[in-house]
Amino acid sequence: MSVPVFAHLQRHVRKWALAFTAVAALIAGVLAGTSPASQAAGSLPCDIYQSGGTPCVAAHSTTRALYGSYNGSLYQVRRASDNATQNIGVLSAGGYANAAAQDSFCSGTTCVITVIYDQSGRGNNLTQAPGGGAAGGPDNLANATAAPTMVGGHKAYGVFVAPGTGYRNDHTNGIATGDNPEGMYAIFDGTHYNGGCCFDYGNAETNNNDDGNGTMEAIYFGNIKVWGYGSGNGPWIMADLENGLFSGVNQHLNSGDPTINYRYTTAIIKGEPNHWAIRGGNAQSGGLSTFYNGVRPNVSGYNPMKKQGAIILGIGGDNSKGAQGTFYEGVMTSGYPSDATENAVQSNINSVGYGNGSSGGTGFPSVGSKTSLRATTSCCTGDYIKHDDADSNVVIAAVNSSSSSTDKGDSTWIVRSGLANSACVSFESANSSGKYLRHYNYKLQLAASDGSTTFQQDATFCPQSGQNGQGFSLQSVNFPDKYLRHYNYNVYIASNGGSNAWDSATSWADDVSWVPASPWAP
Numbered sequence: 128m129s130v131p132v133f134a135h136l137q138r139h140v141r142k143w144a145l146a147f148t149a150v151a152a153l154i155a156g157v158l159a160g161t162s163p164a165s166q167a168a169g170s171l172p173c174d175i176y177q178s179g180g181t182p183c184v185a186a187h188s189t190t191r192a193l194y195g196s197y198n199g200s201l202y203q204v205r206r207a208s209d210n211a212t213q214n215i216g217v218l219s220a221g222g223y224a225n226a227a228a229q230d231s232f233c234s235g236t237t238c239v240i241t242v243i244y245d246q247s248g249r250g251n252n253l254t255q256a257p258g259g260g261a262a263g264g265p266d267n268l269a270n271a272t273a274a275p276t277m278v279g280g281h282k283a284y285g286v287f288v289a290p291g292t293g294y295r296n297d298h299t300n301g302i303a304t305g306d307n308p309e310g311m312y313a314i315f316d317g318t319h320y321n322g323g324c325c326f327d328y329g330n331a332e333t334n335n336n337d338d339g340n341g342t343m344e345a346i347y348f349g350n351i352k353v354w355g356y357g358s359g360n361g362p363w364i365m366a367d368l369e370n371g372l373f374s375g376v377n378q379h380l381n382s383g384d385p386t387i388n389y390r391y392t393t394a395i396i397k398g399e400p401n402h403w404a405i406r407g408g409n410a411q412s413g414g415l416s417t418f419y420n421g422v423r424p425n426v427s428g429y430n431p432m433k434k435q436g437a438i439i440l441g442i443g444g445d446n447s448k449g450a451q452g453t454f455y456e457g458v459m460t461s462g463y464p465s466d467a468t469e470n471a472v473q474s475n476i477n478s479v480g481y482g483n484g485s486s487g488g489t490g491f492p493s494v495g496s497k498t499s500l501r502a503t504t505s506c507c508t509g510d511y512i513k514h515d516d517a518d519s520n521v522v523i524a525a526v527n528s529s530s531s532s533t534d535k536g537d538s539t540w541i542v543r544s545g546l547a548n549s550a551c552v553s554f555e556s557a558n559s560s561g562k563y564l565r566h567y568n569y570k571l572q573l574a575a576s577d578g579s580t581t582f583q584q585d586a587t588f589c590p591q592s593g594q595n596g597q598g599f600s601l602q603s604v605n606f607p608d609k610y611l612r613h614y615n616y617n618v619y620i621a622s623n624g625g626s627n628a629w630d631s632a633t634s635w636a637d638d639v640s641w642v643p644a645s646p647w648a649p
């Protein structure tokens with residue numbers, strides 16, 4: 128059915144007027160000195176979409192409210208010790224997650240995220256995904272402490288999706304069906320992805336099966352090349368439209384879709400009759416770029432779309448669950464949002480300061496400097512990470528001003544740009560030139576680089592704010608659920624509550640928090 132030209136124009140004029148109002152409101156807030164950290168009511172993502180005439184019909188976040196007036200629960204955690212659950216809310220209306228409530232509830236045990244509440248009032252909560260056509264279920268639930276972050280100067284946790292993890296809602300309210308228009312954005316950790324199918328957030332089948340081309344429309348993030356892909360080696364933002372991840376109009380390569388891997392990446396997909404777009408940007412600063420804006424793919428079955436209106440997170444439409452990634456927040460809208468509305472949402476995202484105070488480069492000793500890494504567990508606050516002289520073991524041991532010069536050198540590290548990722552760091556021994564801290568079979572050792580990709584990854588760690596509030600926690604770049612941790616005076620990469628002895632939940636936050644101290648051997 129064709130839309131009368133006047134009605135069409137009216138719709139666009141209204142959209143622009145509303146988007147202008149949203150942007151003007153944002154600018155007014157800044158001019159009025161509104162503190163971004165206080166998340167002024169009326170200026171959060173779903174308020175902006177509402178003003179743009181494309182309201183949120185689902186709003187999920189474990190880090191913050193997405194409406195200025197939202198004062199409810201963000202998510203629910205369940206602890207392993209007694210299976211009790213607790214809702215985690217916001218610190219104030221329109222504010223940030225109360226991560227301290229999670230920390231105290233989960234202290235000494237492990238927790239998983241059981242529910243991610245929908246803030247839109249439509250009850251579109253995400254819970255443990257059931258089995259589907261591609262894989263049985265129920266899927267795993269995310270470890271609640273595996274994706275610590277900072278937002279608005281506050282500690283918070285994202286949703287860490289390891290392969291096998293998935294959330295879904297097959298009985299939704301207000302989510303687009305058929306060829307109806309919708310938009311969605313999500314903030315992901317752009318360094319956590321893989322080539323499995325499919326780390327998605329968005330619209331999918333209500334029966335957990337592959338129901339054919341065009342039966343889903345979700346944001347995909349990762350570097351799988353089975354279907355579509357963009358330029359470079361990935362990861363890419365693509366649209367999962369079922370039986371195909373699309374980077375543009377073509378089935379396979381669309382070079383306009385770039386590799387994008389900001390630590391905090393904003394990813395957008397939106398679709399309306401025979402029209403859709405991919406947009407993305409750095410959630411920490413700057414605007415959005417449009418990577419595709421045009422007609423539906425030149426492959427049959429995607430025009431018109433046959434969306435079914437379920438919501439998935441971390442999995443494909445048929446419950447394919449080989450992918451990994453980290454989700455911080457995301458929404459789905461009714462109606463096709465204007466670019467101006469999304470740009471205003473991105474301004475809000477920029478303003479909250481994802482990652483400030485938590486990642487490499489923001490407080491961690493700079494590349495080229497020397498440091499000694501002090502343990503923070505009460506047993507061991509005089510102990511530092513050091514290598515043995517007789518073997519290649521890496522341990523924690525007491526070092527002080529009376530220690531031998533050998534011990535001082537053994538506990539001093541030169542901070543190097545991460546061998547596998549320059550956004551992270553590697554540690555070269557100060558007295559064994561060319562040898563680095565690396566993990567091998569999950570245990571830390573000192574070794575010379577053999578130049579392999581495996582070595583480079585095993586020797587690269589990404590600093591985050593210390594999980595006990597002190598110093599830094601050092602996340603393994605190739606095992607992102609694992610952190611540098613001391614256990615029985617040895618040093619490992621460990622995951623909270625995992626299957627190895629050194630994964631013990633006891634003293635977890637303290638054992639993975641390290642203070643970079645003045646180097647013992649300057």
Ligand code: AHR
Nearest residue numbers: 325369370371443444445
């Ligand atoms: O479209 C890519 C994937 O193909 C979908 O997520 C899944 O349902 C199917 O296996």
